[in-house]
Amino acid sequence: MDAVNKVINEDLQKERDKCKFNVAELTAFLDGGDKFTQKRREKENRVFSIQGLRDAVPDEYMSHKERYENAVRKAVIMHQTLGTLEDKTLTEYETARLALRATTSSAIFKENSPLMLHYSMFANVIEGQGDEKQREYWLKKINNMEIIGTYAQTELGHGTFIRGLETTAEYDPKTEEFVLNSPKLTAYKWWPGGLAHTANHCVVMAHTYSQGKSCGIQPFMVQIRDLETNMPMKGVKLGEIGAKLGFNTVNNGFLGFENHRIPRDRMLMKNSQILKDGTFISSPNSKLTYGTMVYIRVSILGTMANTLGRAVTIATRYAAVRRQSQPKPNEPEPQILDYVTQQHKLFIGIASSHAYYISCFWLWTLYHRVTKELAVGNMDNLAELHALACCLKATTSADAAVLVERCRLACGGHGYMLSSNLPQIYANVTAANTYEGENTVMLLQTARALVKAGMQVAQGQKVSPSMAYLADQSKMAKWDSSVDGIVKGFQKVAAGKVAACLASLQRHTNNGQSAEDAWNLTSVQLVAASEAHARVILLSVFKSEMDVQTLTLSGETRTVLFQLVQLYTIYWALEKVGDLLLPTTTTTYSVSICDTAMRCDGWMDETSLFEKSTIQTSARTGIAGLVLSGLVYDSAVYPELVHQSLTSWPLQ
Numbered sequence: 001m002d003a004v005n006k007v008i009n010e011d012l013q014k015e016r017d018k019c020k021f022n023v024a025e026l027t028a029f030l031d032g033g034d035k036f037t038q039k040r041r042e043k044e045n046r047v048f049s050i051q052g053l054r055d056a057v058p059d060e061y062m063s064h065k066e067r068y069e070n071a072v073r074k075a076v077i078m079h080q081t082l083g084t085l086e087d088k089t090l091t092e093y094e095t096a097r098l099a100l101r102a103t104t105s106s107a108i109f110k111e112n113s114p115l116m117l118h119y120s121m122f123a124n125v126i127e128g129q130g131d132e133k134q135r136e137y138w139l140k141k142i143n144n145m146e147i148i149g150t151y152a153q154t155e156l157g158h159g160t161f162i163r164g165l166e167t168t169a170e171y172d173p174k175t176e177e178f179v180l181n182s183p184k185l186t187a188y189k190w191w192p193g194g195l196a197h198t199a200n201h202c203v204v205m206a207h208t209y210s211q212g213k214s215c216g217i218q219p220f221m222v223q224i225r226d227l228e229t230n231m232p233m234k235g236v237k238l239g240e241i242g243a244k245l246g247f248n249t250v251n252n253g254f255l256g257f258e259n260h261r262i263p264r265d266r267m268l269m270k271n272s273q274i275l276k277d278g279t280f281i282s283s284p285n286s287k288l289t290y291g292t293m294v295y296i297r298v299s300i301l302g303t304m305a306n307t308l309g310r311a312v313t314i315a316t317r318y319a320a321v322r323r324q325s326q327p328k329p330n331e332p333e334p335q336i337l338d339y340v341t342q343q344h345k346l347f348i349g350i351a352s353s354h355a356y357y358i359s360c361f362w363l364w365t366l367y368h369r370v371t372k373e374l375a376v377g378n379m380d381n382l383a384e385l386h387a388l389a390c391c392l393k394a395t396t397s398a399d400a401a402v403l404v405e406r407c408r409l410a411c412g413g414h415g416y417m418l419s420s421n422l423p424q425i426y427a428n429v430t431a432a433n434t435y436e437g438e439n440t441v442m443l444l445q446t447a448r449a450l451v452k453a454g455m456q457v458a459q460g461q462k463v464s465p466s467m468a469y470l471a472d473q474s475k476m477a478k479w480d481s482s483v484d485g486i487v488k489g490f491q492k493v494a495a496g497k498v499a500a501c502l503a504s505l506q507r508h509t510n511n512g513q514s515a516e517d518a519w520n521l522t523s524v525q526l527v528a529a530s531e532a533h534a535r536v537i538l539l540s541v542f543k544s545e546m547d548v549q550t551l552t553l554s555g556e557t558r559t560v561l562f563q564l565v566q567l568y569t570i571y572w573a574l575e576k577v578g579d580l581l582l583p584t585t586t587t588t589y590s591v592s593i594c595d596t597a598m599r600c601d602g603w604m605d606e607t608s609l610f611e612k613s614t615i616q617t618s619a620r621t622g623i624a625g626l627v628l629s630g631l632v633y634d635s636a637v638y639p640e641l642v643h644q645s646l647t648s649w650p651l652q
């Protein structure tokens, strides 16, 4: 086996030899510096050299129970190994970045670790929601694995709607305890990773009552299993929820309570408190309880970068070694990588993975700034962080799922084999469309902020920096196919969609609908506006961060990184060409669209991308030709792709 591994496929080697940039330099750039590449490699080499972490039998040939036990066995080895490699000299940012870039866990667990929630949400919720004493007490135990935990929020009846949670925690001042109950089946916690058999503690989000009054949803540290026997504690009912598309080694479980009592100090009291006598002291902002979700939503951008990066690496390598068909007689079958359609499928995956890394690091920086501000009672930027985290989590996970599936298809029949690992990678990414805030719901959260900002702009008020473009009333005199020009075009599209939403909300309320019904009737447009805003952020952050961060890199590496920026931007311009053209088309065309699904009447006049004179004097195909020819001639990166889109363009 080792001898086979050492022989590198000739075609693959040929492709590697063609590389025009310094791979080590690009790697260090993504890792955050040479020092970190070295640390990452050290970690990976150590983990991958452990024989016990290799599966004797492929996962898919094991029973469900065997798979779980195998995952627990490996999780223990991983913990012991990684514990010895921990570097206490690193900052929190550096540690997080290293954790994100290291591929150890995804290489060892095809369907993730049963300790996934312990490391991610459980540890973070204590950090973010516990008071000083609680943090000191619990974090030590968590880091030493004296306890194993998870995050239990979702219930059978409610996942998205947290305020609808039915698990109750009622304070009893006589015993200074909380009494936990699941009043009905729909109140059972449902989904938490590791809950089925692995965790012995969890943070439970419960509707809290004291002195007969509701104190909202609060987090509680609850011991659910005996540390010696691993049997459920008195008044605790536990089990596994069953087989899933993926995540089968994550051990997702259910949890119900029947008069289960916990001491008062098990309520995590950083933000809200219940005093011994039952007096409730409310958090300065009820949304602080949701802080852990914001943290994970930020991390998901990085997870998508990693996961998509793995899929597109597998598929691109395969495309280099796979030969198929014979377009030219008497010549060998070409590598499928040479087919432009294959490049079209794969290269956008490479560009997107880089765009997500860069956006994750950018958002992470904002997250830390806002966390520091919150620590001193400044909530000014919380809403902006939340709005960004929601739409970026949703858009990157949705795109990553499409692109991973494309990688799978790009490998033909072999991509359908579990041995390609692409089906499992797909199952992992598509899960992120649902967990940590279902994507449509997340986009609607950002839409709330966009609608508010739109109204503020209309009243001449200042809005948050990421939405400031909504206030820019200038028109684009002509199409500008530079990256900055396309970003500007996307800003106009997003602003147009927000304006259309405002008009629609207004129209529905004028027609006598309630605000809630008007929102629901406008929600397809609201989701579209939110996605458009996410595109503005992803495109502009990718470009502006690259402008700054690549200054010290060699010319070759900068060139290839900017080709990715250009490809990413042009790809999305072509994907959304309808949106970019919509304001430029004739009134007849826009009306026919508006009258059907989009109902965006009213926005042509107000938010046209081009000057009015251009619209009036340009025929529909003339404008289309102008835009597309701009892309054709200015796109050095991907002329074939643009040419293809041109030839299949329906408006010609």
Ligand SMILES: CCCCCCCC/C=C\CCCCCCCCCCCC(=O)SCCNC(=O)CCNC(=O)[C@H](O)C(C)(C)COP(=O)(O)OP(=O)(O)OC[C@H]1O[C@@H](n2cnc3c(N)ncnc32)[C@H](O)[C@@H]1OP(=O)(O)O
Binding pocket: 093, 096, 097, 099, 100, 116, 117, 120, 121, 151, 153, 154, 159, 160, 161, 162, 163, 193, 287, 288, 290, 291, 293, 294, 296, 298, 299, 300, 302, 303, 360, 361, 364, 382, 383, 386, 434, 435, 436, 437, 438, 441, 445, 448, 449
């Ligand atoms: C270099 C750095 C890299 C970083 C990497 C770190 C390294 C780590 C490496 C790897 C980590 C891997 C991580 C991946 C592992 C992931 C595993 C996770 C498994 C899944 C776990 C789960 O799914 S847990 C359950 C998650 N559940 C949800 O997300 C539920 C979603 N629902 C909600 O959030 C809410 O119910 C809602 C937002 C949809 C609605 O809330 P509510 O009804 O209360 O609010 P309103 O709609 O009435 O809004 C009121 C008001 O509040 C605002 N708001 C809502 N939420 C927030 C918030 N979180 N923060 C701030 N503000 C919020 C809302 O917008 C409204 O504002 P208005 O001003 O009134 O409009």
Ligand SMILES: Cc1cc2nc3c(=O)[nH]c(=O)nc-3n(C[C@H](O)[C@H](O)[C@H](O)COP(=O)(O)OP(=O)(O)OC[C@H]3O[C@@H](n4cnc5c(N)ncnc54)[C@H](O)[C@@H]3O)c2cc1C
Binding pocket: 117, 150, 151, 152, 153, 154, 157, 158, 159, 160, 161, 190, 191, 192, 193, 247, 252, 431, 434, 435, 436, 437, 438, 439, 440, 441, 444
């Ligand atoms: C792999 C995986 C791991 C998970 N791990 C955990 C965990 O460790 N801990 C935990 O607590 N939870 C966990 N979850 C649960 C997860 O957080 C929820 O599934 C998620 O929040 C969505 O909630 P739901 O399943 O109730 O979907 P629902 O909210 O019922 O959504 C169903 C549909 O209704 C739509 N919808 C719902 N509300 C609205 C609305 N207001 N407006 C418009 N449309 C709406 C949605 O868009 C969606 O199409 C996990 C889930 C998965 C898939």
